[in-house]
Amino acid sequence: MKRLHIFLLGLTAVFFNACSPYEDRVTPADPAGIQLDFSVTQTPGYDNQVTLESKTKGVIPFWDYGFGVTKESRAVVILPFAGDFYIKYSAYGSGGPKTDSVKVKISENDPKFFSSKLYDLLSNSSAGKTWVWAVDVPGGYCFGNGPGDADKPGWWTVGAAGLKDQGVIDDEMKFDLNGNAHFTITHKGVTTNGFFALDTLTQKLKINGADISWGNNVTYNIIKLNENEMTLVQQGDGWRNIWMFKRKGFIF
CATH class of the missing domain: 2.60.40.10 (Immunoglobulins)
Structure with missing residues (x-):
């Protein structure tokens, strides 16, 4: 065969x-x-x-x-x-x-294909999961950049005030596995539909047909993903752009 x-x-x-x-x-x-x-x-x-x-x-x-x-x-x-x-x-x-x-x-989503816990942490399977900016993260900055191994913004830092100025503070992103790997982003009341590709081996995330809030249309590295927190980075040579999100409804 x-x-x-x-x-x-x-x-x-x-x-x-x-x-x-x-x-x-x-x-x-x-x-x-x-x-x-x-x-x-x-x-x-x-x-x-x-x-x-x-x-x-x-x-x-x-x-x-x-x-x-x-x-x-x-x-x-x-x-x-x-x-x-x-x-x-x-x-x-x-x-x-x-x-x-x-x-x-x-009959069901393939339990073998979706065996990695990253799928459930990101999307809550078919039910879906909504992510928003982590504006109340300790330190107060949830977007920016820093050294190549940084896990939070350290050079250029943006908090709630900067996100509000950019008009993205109320953005919501939803991932689900209901019939496909769906991604939606709602920005200023307008929802854009796309799809996501998750590489569980290298922990990389790619959005197709849309992008994350204030994103750069790149493949993002996942450096933190748990039930309540998700940190994505654009990895450069000695630097990182950093996005910090949280599950909608979660309070630090």
């Missing part, structure tokens, strides 16, 4: 094993002569794991499973979120592509 490396949410995972077929579909030939023949298999007892197999002769296969794509004739992929998803199969022949899709139902 070929092994397909799945890159999703900043993690790399390699998956094995395939089991009984979920759906084996053959379509009538179209005018160009392509007759689709493919199967989509969910592993019994672990329905997040899906085996995709193209049996169509003389074509180049292409799969879009919502969280990634592959051109492999046979691939094992992971759908990490609970819900209903469509797996799209296309076969490219001399007469052009022919496409079909199969709907699969995933």
Whole structure:
């Protein structure tokens, strides 16, 4: 069996094993002569794991499973979120592509994929978690910069007054794993939706389609993440920009 490396949410995972077929579909030939023949298999007892197999002769296969794509004739992929998803199969022949899709139902968020406690600390899983500026952090400064190993602002420091001047003091950010890795930021009453990618091995966070409050649109290093506190940094050569947030409702 070929092994397909799945890159999703900043993690790399390699998956094995395939089991009984979920759906084996053959379509009538179209005018160009392509007759689709493919199967989509969910592993019994672990329905997040899906085996995709193209049996169509003389074509180049292409799969879009919502969280990634592959051109492999046979691939094992992971759908990490609970819900209903469509797996799209296309076969490219001399007469052009022919496409079909199969709907699969995933019973729960993948406990293996989300085994790192960082996911729950950041997002509270499907329920979601809202973060705000840590304006009452001891020392009074929750944004700024400092030396390359600093865990709080030390050179340029910004507290509540500076955040208010910038119009970001009331910003709220929410992370959740409800059907996808969702990120939203509400700024001055306007909510922007995006997605987040969390690398639990290197503890890095990337926001796609939006950004953190007063952010720099970079990949952030997580230097503190617990139930109530999150400190993110932009790591430079001998310096750091530092953002300090807290769980909404938490008081230092």
